[in-house]
Amino acid sequence: MSAQILVVEDEKPIREMIAFGLRRGGYEVSEAVDTTQARACIANKRPDLILVDWMLPDMSGLELTRLLKRDKETKDVPVIMLTARADEQDKVTGLDSGADDYITKPFSPRELQARISAVLRRAAPASTEEIIEFDRLKLDAKSHRVTVADRVVALGPTEYKLLSFFMGHPERVYTRGQLLDRVWGGNVYVEERTVDVHIRRLRKALEEFGADHYIQTVRGSGYRFSTQPE
Numbered sequence: 462m463s464a465q466i467l468v469v470e471d472e473k474p475i476r477e478m479i480a481f482g483l484r485r486g487g488y489e490v491s492e493a494v495d496t497t498q499a500r501a502c503i504a505n506k507r508p509d510l511i512l513v514d515w516m517l518p519d520m521s522g523l524e525l526t527r528l529l530k531r532d533k534e535t536k537d538v539p540v541i542m543l544t545a546r547a548d549e550q551d552k553v554t555g556l557d558s559g560a561d562d563y564i565t566k567p568f569s570p571r572e573l574q575a576r577i578s579a580v581l582r583r584a585a586p587a588s589t590e591e592i593i594e595f596d597r598l599k600l601d602a603k604s605h606r607v608t609v610a611d612r613v614v615a616l617g618p619t620e621y622k623l624l625s626f627f628m629g630h631p632e633r634v635y636t637r638g639q640l641l642d643r644v645w646g647g648n649v650y651v652e653e654r655t656v657d658v659h660i661r662r663l664r665k666a667l668e669e670f671g672a673d674h675y676i677q678t679v680r681g682s683g684y685r686f687s688t689q690p691e
């Protein structure tokens with residue numbers, strides 16, 4: 462299930478640009494033009510993350526963040542502040558208000574997505590599912606051990622992370638860009654073909670156990686983990 466993100470920004474072109482980028486990145490997005498609308502949205506459905514602009518017409522994004530962090534219903538929802546101010550003092554004030562991160566305009570969609578995935582990862586409860594299993598393939602998050610029919614598959618750290626992400630999000634296609642954001646996280650300087658290299662290594666490691674068919678190439682789109690035949 463994709464993460465639900467609420468974008469609170471009064472400037473329509475910016476809000477739409479952010480929402481568009483996030484939807485393309487596979488997130489579910491709702492939009493609010495001020496804090497009143499934002500609070501109505503949150504009351505209706507608790508988002509997984511909120512992007513709040515600093516300057517809003519009815520109340521500042523800073524005050525909204527403070528309110529959310531004081532309310533036990535919303536205090537655990539991560540907040541990223543958006544602002545045109547690059548001032549260090551403002552950054553401190555923003556983080557003091559309880560914001561989880563802070564991003565200065567202008568930013569690239571890629572940078573925003575990297576910050577979002579980093580904040581979501583930090584906010585995620587320490588892996589609720591410790592063992593994920595598909596047929597004979599088993600991933601134990603606690604010991605970082607992957608086995609096929611109880612035989613250990615030797616994987617490098619990136620291949621492990623990639624497989625762990627896939628097994629947590631099966632039957633869904635991810636583009637190389639999405640995989641970079643979700644698996645590699647904050648490092649935005651990794652090239653997309655790096656993904657192909659690690660996919661190849663992952664398949665090779667699984668091939669030995671006859672389990673490489675789970676990692677499927679979707680032409681023109683990206684990759685998917687599937688238990689169904691290609």
Ligand code: CA
Pocket residue numbers: 470471472514515516517
């Ligand atoms: Ca604004």
